[in-house]
Amino acid sequence: MDPDFWLFLAVGFGAQLVDGCLGMAYGVVSTxxxxxxxVTPAAASASVHAAxxxxxxxxxxxxxxxRNVDWRMLVPLSIGGVVGGCLGTYLLTSVNGELIRxxxxGWLFIMGVVILYRAWRNARPKGLSIHAPGPLGLIGGFFDAVGGGGWGPVVTSTLLSSGENPRKAIGTTNSAELxxxxxxxxxxxxxxLTGHWRSTEMADHLWSVLGLIAGGVIAAPIAGWVTKVLPIRVxxxxxxxxxVALAIWQGVQIILS
Structure with missing residues (x-):
């Protein structure tokens, strides 16, 4: 078996464990x-989303x-995410997605600071009641397709910065991501199939994608349980x-490139 399989199994396990517990990072880490x-951005995004x-x-x-899912929020969030994801995919296969990175x-960093402020103030969470879950899903889906990972950072961070219950926000965001x-x-x-985009890279990195899938599937049940038992403030x-760490790290990468 290709050594890349085992390497990416470890990557997929760690990324999904973090993503399932905190509502983000699988796409960012894997991509x-x-x-x-x-691997080019478009091929990387396609591979990660297949996984x-x-x-x-x-x-x-x-x-x-x-029981980490708010069903009233799930439907509009999913619909918005599907529309945004399709639009983002079309853009990514047409232009360089790095232009909007x-x-x-910047949005990621601002949301992280707001969440840390709420944790510091020990702000009491409320039910999932954000007034525009559809548009939020559309934006999250768009950035997720373009960046290969962005659904969690955009959607989860926005829900939490508005004071939503962390367990419900993370569980609902992860479920809609499917x-x-x-x-x-x-x-x-x-x-x-339509000839709009051509790439042979996904076939070249098939073992890597299979590793991401295997590692993520193994970690998912553990992450759901951890989300349920961890204290909300923690x-x-x-x-x-x-x-904030992801934003700083990606910012440094942009500057260095």
Whole structure:
């Protein structure tokens, strides 16, 4: 078996464990690993979203089992994410997605600071009542397709910065991500079949993608349980620190490139 399988199994396990617990990072971590191997942004995004279909299904099942999902929020968030993901895929296969990356990083940093402030103030969480879940999903799906990972940082961070319950925000975001991943993967397939986009890289890195799938599926049930048992304030601190760290790290990468 190709050594890349075991390497990416470890990457997928760690990324999904963090993503399932904190509502973000699977796409960012997995895409970064593929990009480091020289894979183009479009091929990396397509590969990661193909893996997300399987890991997302396992993650959604785990969060549903542990009652971490707000069903009223799930539907509009998923619909918005599907539309945004399809639009983002079309853009990514047409232009260089790196052009809008700095704006995503800036938003990420601001949301992280807001979440850390709420954790510091020990602000009491409320039910999922954000007034525009559809548009929020659309923006998250768009950035997720373009950046190969952005659904969690945009959606989870926005929900938490508005004071939502961390468990419900993370569980609902992760469950909706399944439908977004399916839509984005279907969009990439459509782009290939229609001749809009051509790439042979996914076949070249098949073992890496299979490793991401295997690692993510193994980690998903564990992450759903951890989200359920961790204290809300601790979960909020962890999410805030992760978001700010990711924003700083990506900002440094942009400057160095």
């Amino acid at each position: 970064s690993a593929l990009l480091s191997m020289g 997300k279909v399987f890991t997302g299904a396992a993650s959604a099942a785990s969060h549903v089992a542990h 700095p704006f995503v990083v 439908f977004v991943a399916i839509a984005i993967s279907a969009s990439f397939i459509t782009a290939v 979960l909020t601190w962890m999410v805030g620190i992760l978001i």
